[in-house]
Amino acid sequence: MKQILLGAMGLIAGAQAAHCGAVEPGMWWNPEEGGRGFTIEVTNSVMVFSAYVYTDAGASQWLLSSGPMADANTYSGTMQTYRGGQTLSGAYRGAQLASADAGSVKITFSDATHGTLAWPGGTVPIQKMRFAQDGAPAFKPVAGWWWNPDEGGRGFGIEVQGNVLVMTGYMYDEAGEPVWYLSSGSLVDPAHYHGQWLAYRGGQTVTGTYRPPATPQLAGDVDVRFTAATTAVLTLPDGRTVALSRFPIGGPPTYAASDSLARRCAAPRPGAALSAITHSPYGDTQGTLADENAFIRSWVNETYLWYRDVPPVDPAAYAIGATVPYVNPSSNAVGSRQIQTNADAVDAYFNSQRSGEFTLSGKPKDPFHFTYPTAQWETLELGTAHPGFGFEVALLSRAPPRKIVVAYTQPHSPASDNSLVRGAEFLAVDGVDVIAGSNVDELNEAFFAPLSGKTYAFTVRDAGAATPRTVMLVPSAVVDHPVQNVRTLPAPNDGVGYLLFNEHSATAESELIAAVNQLKAARGGAGIQDLVLDLRYNGGGLLAIASELAYMIAGPNATAARVFERESFNDKQTATQRVTPFYVSSLGFSATPGRPLPHLDLPRVYVLTSAGTCSASEAIMNGLRGVGIDVVQVGATTCGKPYGFVPQENCSTTFFTIQFEGVNDAGFGDYADGFVPAGTLGRPNDLPGCAAADDFEHALGDVSERMLAAALGFRDNGSCPAAKALGRDAQPVLLRSPLREIGILRVPPAR
Numbered sequence: 097m098k099q100i101l102l103g104a105m106g107l108i109a110g111a112q113a114a115h116c117g118a119v120e121p122g123m124w125w126n127p128e129e130g131g132r133g134f135t136i137e138v139t140n141s142v143m144v145f146s147a148y149v150y151t152d153a154g155a156s157q158w159l160l161s162s163g164p165m166a167d168a169n170t171y172s173g174t175m176q177t178y179r180g181g182q183t184l185s186g187a188y189r190g191a192q193l194a195s196a197d198a199g200s201v202k203i204t205f206s207d208a209t210h211g212t213l214a215w216p217g218g219t220v221p222i223q224k225m226r227f228a229q230d231g232a233p234a235f236k237p238v239a240g241w242w243w244n245p246d247e248g249g250r251g252f253g254i255e256v257q258g259n260v261l262v263m264t265g266y267m268y269d270e271a272g273e274p275v276w277y278l279s280s281g282s283l284v285d286p287a288h289y290h291g292q293w294l295a296y297r298g299g300q301t302v303t304g305t306y307r308p309p310a311t312p313q314l315a316g317d318v319d320v321r322f323t324a325a326t327t328a329v330l331t332l333p334d335g336r337t338v339a340l341s342r343f344p345i346g347g348p349p350t351y352a353a354s355d356s357l358a359r360r361c362a363a364p365r366p367g368a369a370l371s372a373i374t375h376s377p378y379g380d381t382q383g384t385l386a387d388e389n390a391f392i393r394s395w396v397n398e399t400y401l402w403y404r405d406v407p408p409v410d411p412a413a414y415a416i417g418a419t420v421p422y423v424n425p426s427s428n429a430v431g432s433r434q435i436q437t438n439a440d441a442v443d444a445y446f447n448s449q450r451s452g453e454f455t456l457s458g459k460p461k462d463p464f465h466f467t468y469p470t471a472q473w474e475t476l477e478l479g480t481a482h483p484g485f486g487f488e489v490a491l492l493s494r495a496p497p498r499k500i501v502v503a504y505t506q507p508h509s510p511a512s513d514n515s516l517v518r519g520a521e522f523l524a525v526d527g528v529d530v531i532a533g534s535n536v537d538e539l540n541e542a543f544f545a546p547l548s549g550k551t552y553a554f555t556v557r558d559a560g561a562a563t564p565r566t567v568m569l570v571p572s573a574v575v576d577h578p579v580q581n582v583r584t585l586p587a588p589n590d591g592v593g594y595l596l597f598n599e600h601s602a603t604a605e606s607e608l609i610a611a612v613n614q615l616k617a618a619r620g621g622a623g624i625q626d627l628v629l630d631l632r633y634n635g636g637g638l639l640a641i642a643s644e645l646a647y648m649i650a651g652p653n654a655t656a657a658r659v660f661e662r663e664s665f666n667d668k669q670t671a672t673q674r675v676t677p678f679y680v681s682s683l684g685f686s687a688t689p690g691r692p693l694p695h696l697d698l699p700r701v702y703v704l705t706s707a708g709t710c711s712a713s714e715a716i717m718n719g720l721r722g723v724g725i726d727v728v729q730v731g732a733t734t735c736g737k738p739y740g741f742v743p744q745e746n747c748s749t750t751f752f753t754i755q756f757e758g759v760n761d762a763g764f765g766d767y768a769d770g771f772v773p774a775g776t777l778g779r780p781n782d783l784p785g786c787a788a789a790d791d792f793e794h795a796l797g798d799v800s801e802r803m804l805a806a807a808l809g810f811r812d813n814g815s816c817p818a819a820k821a822l823g824r825d826a827q828p829v830l831l832r833s834p835l836r837e838i839g840i841l842r843v844p845p846a847r
Contacts, residue, residue: 119205122239122255123225123262131299131309134213134222135253136203137240140408142346143171144241145201146253147215147302148264148276150309154298156275158266161201162345172202175215180272181249184265184293184315185334191249191268199302217303227280228258235286235454237322241343251343252330254320261289263320279318286458287322293333325453325461326405342404349408354394360387361747362438371745372474380747385438386412388747389445395744396449401666401754402462405451414445421448425463428452442749443467450753455768464737466752473743473750477638478602483548486574487511488598488633489522490792496532500543501792503633504598509574514567519559519792526553546571559793579607581630581797584618589808591625593618593696594797597645600637600712602685605644609687612648612694627696628807629716630704630796632731636711639676639740639758640683644693646719647678651697655680660719663740663756676758678719700726702807705773706790710735715758717771717783722760729773729785730807736770774816786816 125133135146144162151157161173175198181191199216206212209224239255253264265277277293284290293316299309316333323329326342360383369378389411397403414420414435422433422444435441450465475482486509492499502520505511525542528535542552548571557564578599585592593615597604616623627649643660655678662675682691703717714734717727739754759765767781775782786809791802799805806817 119211120208120224123227124211124222125225126220126222129220129300129306131296131307133225137345138165139240139344140346140349141165143173143203144345145171145173145175145203146266147175147201149302150297150299152301152304154310155269155273156296156299158274158276159198159302169205170203173200175199175201178249178274179268181268181274182247183268183270184277185332185336188247194274215302217301226257227262228260230257235322235458236325237328238325238342238453241345242328242340243343244338244340247338252340254328256283259283261291261320263289263291263318265293277315278312289318289320291318292316293318344404348404349397351394351397352390354391354398357387357391357394358746360384360391362388363748365748371470372478378745383747385415385441388438388442388749389414391746392442392446392449392751395746395751396446396753398668399666399742399744399753399755400449401739401756402451402453403666403668405453405461406449409445409448411445414441414448416441420444423447423450423452425450425460425465428454428460439469439749442747446751446753459736459769462754464739464741464752464754468750468752470745470748470750473745476601482574482576483546483571484574485510485546485552485569485571487516489543490790492792498531500530503792504580504596504796506574506576507580510569510572514569515558516556516567517558518795520556521559522554522556523564524553524555576601576603577607578604578634579611581795582611582614583797584615584624585628585799585808589799590619592628592808592811593624593626594628594630594804596630596796597713598633600634600639600641602638602641604637604641605682605685606687608641608645608648609682609694612696615696616694623696624698626700626702626811627698628702628704628804630804631709631713631716632704632706632790632803633708634710634713635708635735636713636715636737638685639712639715640679641685642712642715643676643679643719644683646716647680648693648695649698649701650678650720650723650725651695652680653697654723654725658723659761660722661715661758661760663758665756669755678723698725700728702728702730702785702811704803704807705729705731705734705771707732707735707770711737711740714738714767714771718758718760718764718767722762722764727783728807728810729771729783730788730810731773731803732787732789733770733772734767736768738765738767786810788817 119138121137123133124136132149137144142162142164147159149157149159159175159177161175163173166172176196177194177198178191179194180189182188202214204212211222213220213222236256237254240253241251242254243251250267252266255262259282260280261283262280267275269275277295279291279293281291292314294312295315296309296312300306319331321329328340330338330340332338359379359381361380362383362385364380364382365378367377370376371378393411396406400406416435419432419434422431424431433440433444435444446467451462453461455461486506488503489500490503492501500522502516502518504518505516522530524530525539528538530539533539541547546552551568551570553566553568555564555566576599578601579595579597581594581596583594584590585594595611618624639661646660647655658678660676660678680693682689682693701720714737721727739757741752742755744751757765764780770781772782773785773787786806788803788806794801797804799808810816
């Protein structure tokens with residue numbers, strides 16, 4: 097720790113550095129001159145250089161220089177000093193410029209971690225400082241300048257390497273002279289630091305010969321609690337708390353309006369081509385890939401909820417033949433991709449335009465950013481036929497020994513026509529061993545991207561069967577039916593209705609209306625007393641469908657003059673702040689528009705969930721809770737996605753970026769870590785109910801199926817069965833289109 101205490105503590109950029117991200121931002125120094133150091137940070141091609149030195153009298157002093165880079169490797173500027181600003185404790189007071197020219201400074205970088213500094217003290221070799229073994233923790237605050245926007249003139253430098261935090265305070269003494277304080281040490285946890293401010297004096301001046309600083313003096317306690325990677329609460333020695341956030345060095349980037357760049361396509365569609373959703377021409381004109389990427393950059397900057405987190409990236413660099421960085425949104429791990437097609441180019445560039453930060457729980461802040469070919473998106477949204485086998489597979493184990501089973505099937509599909517049902521285990525495909533085979537490309541093709549016209553031989557073992565069988569399947573046009581297995585359960589649960597709901601698609605509207613009418617007519621017209629809504633495989637979709645279903649469950653008395661969800665967009669989109677009401681009439685997605693929706697008027701609902709229950713499905717749960725409907729949750733913690741999209745089409749690709757977050761009528765929407773069944777921590781996202789694992793040994797809707805049985809048991813006596821150990825089959829993975837794990841804000845177009 098001695099090197100930390102004697103080195104200059106500085107400001108590390110949380111974003112990109114000057115020449116294509118090569119120069120490492122943060123603390124720099126000359127190892128032969130401990131006690132004096134420098135900070136280098138570049139954002140939006142603007143450098144901020146800080147020098148931590150001492151006056152001739154020995155007092156600590158800091159100087160600052162900032163401005164645009166001269167080129168990718170060079171910065172030249174003038175240093176300035178300030179005085180009269182805020183002290184470590186006490187009331188706020190603004191600072192004034194003391195000297196506009198405290199000397200010139202020039203930095204020439206030779207590589208990512210080495211450079212040469214030329215300034216009034218001569219020419220000094222400098223290098224990046226390492227004060228701890230760094231890694232890739234689940235949560236890490238963004239390094240660099242932090243401040244309180246209401247207290248300009250005082251700022252803080254924060255950097256974390258490994259489990260060590262270094263924080264520098266840039267402020268003023270009682271006489272108004274600039275001073276700096278340092279705190280460093282181990283984190284209490286990844287989001288909490290507690291330590292002491294230390295004051296230094298007696299070290300090296302800008303122009304003098306080297307002298308080490310004296311032993312530092314204690315200046316008071318410091319406590320920092322990070323609320324996100326870019327926000328924190330600081331407690332000062334006098335006990336006052338200050339809200340901190342990242343300082344926007346260089347100011348936000350400015351781009352041309354996305355509307356002015358739209359529909360300039362490298363491969364425009366014919367002028368007569370019509371959207372299947374809007375029935376209007378796409379309006380493509382001749383353009384370039386750079387034009388398409390420039391549109392992406394502008395549109396994301398205008399509409400993305402976390403646009404401040406997005407680094408500026410050159411659209412022209414993502415060209416055919418280039419190898420570019422590519423981030424796995426589910427982990428934020430950085431790999432690479434070679435661009436071979438136009439679609440590769442726009443997908444890779446869009447991938448660069450997202451937040452790379454983490455939540456406090458260690459999840460990527462945005463694992464939901466993706467593109468889709470427009471033709472496929474329109475087919476899926478409208479619920480029209482698409483090629484496939486009609487089975488949804490669950491991966492109980494992805495790696496050998498693999499276990500892949502049927503989760504459910506679509507009626508009138510190749511799967512159902514060959515009697516493939518829930519629980520059937522796949523053993524081989526075209527002779528490739530599913531359990532231990534190494535030809536994963538063949539397996540991925542067969543299960544997730546079958547070729548049109550090709551016959552596939554699936555060897556399966558049906559649930560409960562002793563011997564396997566082989567079925568020959570050819571992909572054909574499959575129509576998804578998102579609502580299935582609607583029924584009233586047998587006695588003694590004959591007052592309970594069950595409904596399997598797998599996707600908030602346009603087709604779901606008419607099927608949900610039919611299901612609710614069926615349940616209303618049950619028991620000779622008396623209807624049902626309780627509903628088990630099975631959302632375990634429902635990743636989301638159209639929020640308007642979620643609103644319609646929530647109304648049909650709760651009815652008019654509970655929802656009158658109430659809001660299903662309030663959507664909050666970024667601060668550039670204040671004109672688009674809006675609400676989604678509880679829709680009381682059909683909207684026309686697949687049912688006749690304007691017809692009053694049937695309703696069950698239930699005071700509670702039992703919801704079956706899994707880790708794949710996401711977005712619009714969670715919005716149903718949250719929306720009902722917001723108007724006082726009891727939501728009992730059985731299964732596993734949901735995915736945690738109180739966010740949604742307004743899809744944007746351009747040049748044959750449809751883009752999905754998080755644009756809003758939603759809260760219910762009671763103002764709650766804090767479930768980014770999911771709704772938790774039988775949660776015990778007293779959090780607002782802890783719901784009553786039972787933890788239960790999926791059960792592929794029984795049909796969906798069978799009262800013996802583990803999750804449904806747990807819901808019925810909780811309904812009877814408020815108790816839960818003994819929790820099954822969460823082994824390999826406890827959290828199955830359904831590999832499906834990301835379109836089925838989103839919330840989409842759209843009402844049907846006029847027809």
